[in-house]
Amino acid sequence: MASTHRSPFERLRTQYNDVDLVCPSCGYDDEDGEWQAATAGRTVQYRHVCPSCGAIRRRTLSLDS
Ligand SMILES: [Zn+2]
Structure with a gap:
């Protein structure tokens, strides 16, 4: 199943x-x-950890749109 479409996730x-x-x-x-x-x-959870101070940020996006 070939597809050239990029997913919403990407x-x-x-x-x-x-x-x-x-x-x-x-x-x-x-x-x-x-x-x-x-x-x-149906959600995407994002996480970023600061390499300098270690602060963790989180975000959640819904794919419904
Ligand atoms: Zn930081």
């Missing part, structure tokens, strides 16, 4: 990796980092 992942990698706690710009995404039902 789009969201790319979108998040392009922005908001600056830690709000210490201001560290995690240029090489990324939001790690995990699907849970």
Whole structure:
């Protein structure tokens, strides 16, 4: 089953990796980092850990749209 379509999941992942990698706690710009995404039902849970201060940010997006 071949498909060239990018899934909504991939789009969201790319979108998040392009922005908001600056830690709000210490201001560290995690240029090489990324939001790690995990699907849970119809939601995607994102998690980013600041390598400088260890602050953990979480976001949850719904795929319903
Ligand atoms: Zn930080």
